[in-house]
Amino acid sequence: MSADLTFGPVPQAPGFRFERHASLPSTNSTAMAAARAGQASGLWVLADVQTQGRGRRGRNWVSPAGNLFASVLLIDPGPRERIGELPLVAAVALAEAVDTAVGAFGLARLKWPNDLLVGGAKLSGILLEAEPLADGHLAVVCGFGVNCASHPEPENYPATDLASLGYRVEAGTMFRCLSASVASRLDNWRKDGFEPARRAWLERALKLGETITVRLPEEDLIGYFRDIDPRGQLVLELPGGKRRIVSAGDVFFGARSEG
Incomplete structure (x- = not known):
């Protein structure tokens, strides 16, 4: 096992475990490869740096040290016809995790389907990918990138990070908040359906009615x-x-x- 890897249970999210790497091409790709190799559901893959991070529609996601790059592997997380709800469930979980990490309720607003914005600038991205496995199960990987310490300067939209906003949040702290929030929201989604997450999403929605x-x-x-x-x-x-x-x-x- 690589010397730059740490692993173990996630204390704040019972039933989940994690492996952390100093550097990976992509946490999403690594998590999906783990699914193909037979890993069970509930694995978080983290990297201090990503060298080939991806956003939605294949866009590059700039991934410098100090920010959070984490993907969670879920095997058959729910009925297949409901998988399209998960990006919004994930967005609500991340927004709530940011609130917990910074101690400020409602800091981030949501842009459909799952971008978090603060003051109109992008704070994070979420990429959900699904793949049928050889044994018939469905692997779903949900990747999170959160600008904790720095942010890129994209040409097409403004971006920001927690440090620039005055919040000193280390990537490890952000992960602890995120893993607990994701576990809670997934449990709620499975027990009570999509409506609670839908309502929570709409409470943070940007440009609703505009x-x-x-x-x-x-x-x-x-x-x-x-x-x-x-x-x-x-x-x-x-x-x-x-x-x-x-x-x-x-x-x-x-x-x-x-x-």
């Missing part, structure tokens, strides 16, 4: 952000009153694609 642009592969939709439906999909009211349900797309604020 004009947004949703970029799809074949078109841009401009309309009012009306709701999140019981499956976690975005409900957009188009000009003229017709409603469009969006299951996947990039959201921009305002009528222009800048946000």
Whole structure:
């Protein structure tokens, strides 16, 4: 076993365990490889640095030391038709973990489906990936990247980090808060369904009732952000009153694609 690896149970999340690496190409890729190799559900993979971190739609995720890079492996976390709810459940769990870590309720707001923003600047990203395994089970990996100590300067949107906001939160502290919050929200999701997480998500929603642009592969939709439906999909009211349900797309604020 590599000398740069530590592992063990997650005290604040019974039933979960972790392995921590000094450097990995991607915590998501490592967690999914562990699933293919037969690892059981509940494994957290952490890295001090990622060299090939990924965001949604294959975008690069800048991953310097001091920030949190963590992915959790879940095997058959729930009914397959409900897996699309998990990105929003994860976003609520992360937002609540940030609150706990900084001691300030409601610091982060949510941009559909699962970006955390503070003052309009991106604090974190979440990437959920699923893959059927050879034995018929479904492996789901949910990766979290949280800007604790620093942030990149992307061209297309503003970003921020907890240190810049005046909060000194080490990556280890952020992980302890996150692992407890994820365990709690998953348990709640399994027992009580999606509605509690949906309500919690909407309480933090950015631009609810306002004009947004949703970029799809074949078109841009401009309309009012009306709701999140019981499956976690975005409900957009188009000009003229017709409603469009969006299951996947990039959201921009305002009528222009800048946000």
